[in-house]
Amino acid sequence: MAARLSEPRTGSTRVLSLLDDGRTDAPPGILDEGAKREIRRATLTAVCVPGYQVPFGSREMPVARGWGSGGLQVTLGVVGSGDVLKVIDQGDDGGVNATNLRRMISSTMGCAATTDTREATVVQTRHRVPEEALGAEQIVVYQVPVPEPLRGVEKSVAECARMHAEQDYSAMWVSLYEDLVRNGVITKSTGYPVLVGGRYVMATSPVPRWDVPRLHMSEHLNLYGAGREKRIYAIPPHTAVEPLTFDDVPFEVEHIPDGTCAYCGSDDTFLVEASGGQYVCSDSDWCGRAADGDVDRAAHRERVPLAWLPDPRRRVAATARDTAEAPRPAAGVRPTAAADGPEWALRVDGIGKVHGPGGAAAVPGTGPEHATAISPATGAVVAAWDVSFDVAPGEALGLIGESGSGKSTVLRCVIGDETATAGSVRLSGVDGGRTDVLALDPSARRGLRVDTMAVVYQDPAAGLDLNVTAGGNIAERLTAAGWRGYHAIRRRVAELLDRVEVPLSRMDDAVGTFSGGMRQRVQIAKALATEPPVLLLDEPTTGLDASVAAGVLDLLRGLLIERNVAAVVVSHDFAVIEALTERSVVMQLGRVIESGLTDQLFRDPHHPYTQRLVAAARR
Amino acid sequence: MSPEAAARRPGQAPTLSPAEVQLVFRAVLEALARPGTPRQLPERPLAELPSALLPVLALSDLATPTCVLENGDRWARTVRTMTSAPMTGPADARLVAVLRQLADGEPVAFRTGSAAAPQDAALVCVRVPEIEAEPAGPGPVWRLEGPGVPGSRLLRVAGLPDGFVSWRDRLGSGFPTGIDLLFVTARGRLAGLPRTTRVGEEVI
Amino acid sequence: MGYSGVRGGMSAILAAEGLVRRARDHAATPWASTEQILLRFRLAVDRIMGEAGLYDEAIAADAFRQAEGDVLEAAHLVRAHRSTLPRLAVSEPVEPAEMVVLRRIVSAHRTPGGPQLLGRTTDYTGRLLERPDGPPPAADDAGAQVPPERTCEQRHPGRFSDLLRELDLLVEHRHGTAADPEPVDVAREPARPPAPRSAVLASMARAETGALVGLWYRSILGPDGAVHEVTLGELRHGRLPLRVIHPHTGNPVVVGVFRATEAEAIEDLDGADEDRTRFDIGYGMCFGHNERKAIAMANLDIAHRRFGDEGSLEQLLLLTTDGLDSGGFLEHLKLPHYVTFRSMMDRKLAGREARGTDDPNPRLPEPFGKEC
Structure with a gap:
């Protein structure tokens, strides 16, 4: 709570006027200079700890939380009068939301605005990365509704924070495993989780999977602002960004077979539905210029993630047979007691x-x-x-x-x-x-x-997640130990369940459907998983x-x-x-x-x- | 008195306009996003303020523990006056400006943050005589690798005490803890060294 | 640009704004002045100030008019306005004992220290709709109904909890200054569990009134929750001075007066690890006159103190009660989502293809990082 001071401002005003030099070269702002400092400090930490969600004291913006208030704050902290701003929503410069944000920022910050990605120094975006190449002098600011990639697997924010701090992402891997078991593909659609710099799992904004490979070793700087959840995070240029998936399960981008843009004819852009069963580019700037012949289509084709197009032959159902001799990770190999070590374990x-x-x-x-x-x-x-x-x-x-x-x-x-x-x-x-x-x-x-040191509890619910399959429960321990091969995990799980005499037909059933004795056998198998x-x-x-x-x-x-x-x-x-x-x-x-x-x-x-x-x- | 400050007209309080603050921030942002690629701080404030103080002046506020390592307390008072920042010792500061020569092996303990709160780590701006990216001449050089660096990049920073790199490597308990460094020359050339950057010492 | 889709652009925005302005600002009826709103819609203004976290009656009243009476929208306007203001100083701690009470009731005691002051309330007025065409005539016996002048002592009644404390019936939480850290400013530091009590109290003070009441009531009739009904120890509405340290003299000076509602909820301790020979107290305070909010806050404060470690209550209080958070997120569903929806459709089709069957009822996937 703060009370606004109704009396004449006292000595502190002097401090501020020194700071601001009494100049009026900045147009009336929608964010005071002090708040910008806080946003800027958080932004710098975000760059120095890629993928980590830096907390900041998010301010109220003239747009509702959820309407880009986080991206807006980051942009207001970053841009100056020399910048050229582009704002897109769904890839489109012309939608009402993009239009509204653009006029708000450019009028208060005194910077130029453009729809041409090539001219922009700062691009504020919701749900897309522009199709055009982005360079070293460009910053992309993403609006983020839900910054926490672990929210789907862990509802407690304190526990999510612990998982990030300890790099404990096995719950995430279990959810991928369960998804594959139940659906044959990873059904995660947008905001696909990525591992940034080999350390932090991060939510990608949500942009479509199509845009995720563009974040890997990018030339440009990516800044993410979540106003409602009060988090800023970043992917610096030239930083490894890997979509989370098992080593033998290819990441898949969106694909419309034989889809082409009804307007510009592009067949290698992110397409969205238009009227009459047709498709159009979601990136309006690209689409318009492609129609005018003002784009480098060959260079664009090099950029787009054609290597990640869905391929049914590489999905788990098709590959299950081929990987019998795939190498097993070394995880679980334990240090044997040295000759001069203790006799006890x-x-x-x-x-x-x-x-x-x-x-x-x-x-x-x-x-x-x-x-x-x-x-x-x-x-x-x-x-x-x-x-x-x-x-x-x-x-x-x-x-x-x-x-x-x-x-x-x-x-x-x-x-x-x-x-x-x-x-x-x-x-x-x-x-x-x-x-x-x-x-x-x-x-x-x-x-x-x-x-x-593994433990088997009296109550199986203490050692197992009853909503997860028997295989998923064991996969939790294996992925925590570094296993990243889907089929290797499946084989190891089958081996363990076989040893504890759980029928393999129950491997993909939730443990909650098991009898008490069977649950205890699964718990034992999990405890033994990493030997x-x-x-x-x-x-x-x-x-x-x-x-x-x-x-x-x-x-x-x-x-x-x-x-x-x-x-x-x-x-x-x-x-x-x-x-x-x-x-x-x-x-x-x-x-x-x-x-x-x-x-x-x-x-x-x-x-x-x-x-x-x-x-x-x-x- | 630093050479930068000597250019100030006496009696006039130094200033930093919101536009200049933004330019300083952008230079710092780019420097930390692209380690080994120096940036330039805005020129005008360099006439009245030490260059290594500008990032601190641009980023601190009344809730940011801040420290100036200098001979005397003149610039610490300037920071206090201009930003209302609480001035602390180096071990408690979120923002640090090092305006004096660091002695060889001078052990300065800075905040390195924790795995739970990497944002608590210090951002330390060190005044140095010279910065050279991809230097051609012979001499000791750093090979930088990590986020923000395409492949690897060479950087030469003059005037640091011996053992600086190993001192930095020992700070904290591994990523994400550590400190983020800025090196600033008197003329406002600025290079960043975030905690993610791996530094190899070589002689070319 | 060549194709049409879900697009509007500047002309659509301007047209929408025009419609709002014409209908709102130029309706064929006299202009509602700030003063009118202040005097006729006092409780709405107070609620806006509380949920905005900014005490400025005129600004809240103007926001009320601009928001066409939508209190949450008005709180948003006020908070966005606040974002433009520099932070000049941090006030000194407010001493609630200094409150000049306008209303004060203690339901747990017949004659608490000091008077029961009913003050300005409709608690005991029949909720009968009046539909006058103008101000009703002043009652003839108006003189007789003027409340008696209160003495300074009556305006500063003793506190019921102090009475309990004297009887050694209260759990003592005051452990000297060591246990009195600087309070968290939730407007600057995002509060997340685990957070100190000050962060939880400050979050509740800014929370949406309905969200707090709903959270409290959920414990009465909902399927879960550890909160229960308390006895209301103290409920006050009154004026408090605000002080800041004078930058030159270093002395605290009063820079303004604000109204606040304060509540103390008395909790009957009955837990295994609790001192069952004593009571404990939950505390609530918010800007303006908003008794529902202060009472709900006091209830939830004591619930948090007793059960905050065990479950989700702290996360609920810190993260789900802010009206601008929840309202903003809900309203963002109105924004275009056709890129994300396209991506979801892609996965639906991929899943169908991977199963190689048209089984319309496949086993459902686990929830997995569901986002919007």
């Missing part, structure tokens, strides 16, 4: 978690000997304290205890779903086991879950019917035997622990009370609590 030391005040000071007076987890000093809940264990490759360790014993807390601390109050976690695959992964930043910890050296299983069979649970247990037993994975199995059920693990740690009220070889513990439990757990499993 995962080592947990002194993990503690206190909910509530006091931290370590809350611990005294809690634990099995005090028969409570609630701190007498602070009232905090000591969910786990001083829990240590390690697991070697090819070994499975059980973590057993009743509900509330702290075993799942420990697992969540190891994964990173919860922040530990004390202790350390080391992975032999990370820095040879020298780094405490709890000290890594959240982004690095999330990265570990891609191919270093992580460490696998964490949190009550993997709890919640399943007994017969289904037995099947999943059999599967897990087989998987743990055949793979050189270090597994931690958390369960309240000694039968599960007994079936899967060699060594076990028994937890009660947040503490380890007994540990040893699983079959010994099961045959000859010492602690009365362990005896109870064993008895329960034998019933």
